[in-house]
Amino acid sequence: EVQLVQSGAEVKKPGESLKISCRTSGYIFTTYWIGWVRQMPGKGLEWMGIISPSNSHSRYNPSLEDQAIISVDKSISTAFLHWRSLKASDTAIYYCARLRMVGTTIYYFDSWGQGTLVSVSS
Amino acid sequence: QAVLGQPPSASGTPGQTVTISCSGSGSNIESNTVNWYQQIPGTAPKLLIYANTQRPSGVPDRFSGSQSGTSASLAISGLQSEDEADYYCAAWDDSLNGFVFGTGTKVTVL
Numbered sequence: 001e002v003q004l005v006q007s008g009a010e011v012k013k014p015g016e017s018l019k020i021s022c023r024t025s026g027y028i029f030t031t032y033w034i035g036w037v038r039q040m041p042g043k044g045l046e047w048m049g050i051i052s053p054s055n056s057h058s059r060y061n062p063s064l065e066d067q068a069i070i071s072v073d074k075s076i077s078t079a080f081l082h083w084r085s086l087k088a089s090d091t092a093i094y095y096c097a098r099l100r101m102v103g104t105t106i107y108y109f110d111s112w113g114q115g116t117l118v119s120v121s122s
Numbered sequence: 123q124a125v126l127g128q129p130p131s132a133s134g135t136p137g138q139t140v141t142i143s144c145s146g147s148g149s150n151i152e153s154n155t156v157n158w159y160q161q162i163p164g165t166a167p168k169l170l171i172y173a174n175t176q177r178p179s180g181v182p183d184r185f186s187g188s189q190s191g192t193s194a195s196l197a198i199s200g201l202q203s204e205d206e207a208d209y210y211c212a213a214w215d216d217s218l219n220g221f222v223f224g225t226g227t228k229v230t231v232l
Contacts, residue, residue: 004127011212035221037167037223042196044208044223044224044225044226045159045167045210045212045223045226046209046223047212047220047221047222048163049219049220050220059219060219060220061218061220063218064219095166095167097167098150100172102173105153105154105155105214105215106154106155106172106173106222107154107155107157107214108155108157108169108172108173108212109157109159109167109169109212109221110169110172110178112166112167112168112169113166114166
């Protein structure tokens with residue numbers, strides 16, 4: 001069974017750094033890209049970026065400024081989202097999801113993590 | 123930021139059919155396939171439809187998707203109380219070189 005299990009909720013102050021994780025199991029980690037999706041309080045879903053676990057090649061949403069960095073550790077089949085300096089506007093739920101790509105026109109996130117709530121407040 | 127347009131809300135009584143529209147452009151819906159996700163409040167999104175019309179294993183056939191040109195739609199037939207949720211369309215966007223999500227539609231079962 002494919003599973004994506006995310007790290008727990010975080011409460012941070014503006015300016016602090018943070019790294020949240022997405023541990024995968026049930027499939028070969030390097031076979032599928034992983035994406036991160038943000039959901040701000042009471043708002044919709046926003047695509048943040050994706051990363052290829054096989055070579056760490058990544059793409060980010062150019063519409064999101066100063067956003068977090070995506071990385072992976074193949075040895076533990078885990079993806080990460082890292083902030084160097086958090087802002088109050090980073091308060092949101094962050095979801096990781098496995099990306100399926102079929103040919104050049106079929107793209108979808110088929111399995112999702114449970115979400116990590118990040119709260120940033122002074 | 124490129125987003126796909128959806129009505130903010132839709133509703134129906136049990137047993138009725140509710141249809142949700144998703145409006146995009148040539149760089150997303152017209153060029154790549156559409157997905158639909160269901161998000162019950164307090165939980166993670168769940169894939170309902172992929173490749174415009176395909177249902178993952180376990181998704182009831184009451185849910186169906188279609189796509190034409192720059193628009194797509196999700197139909198929920200035989201509406202049930204457990205269908206109360208937020209529904210999002212999504213597609214790859216060739217101009218953004220990334221994903222775009224719809225604005226979301228809240229479905230209420232009256």
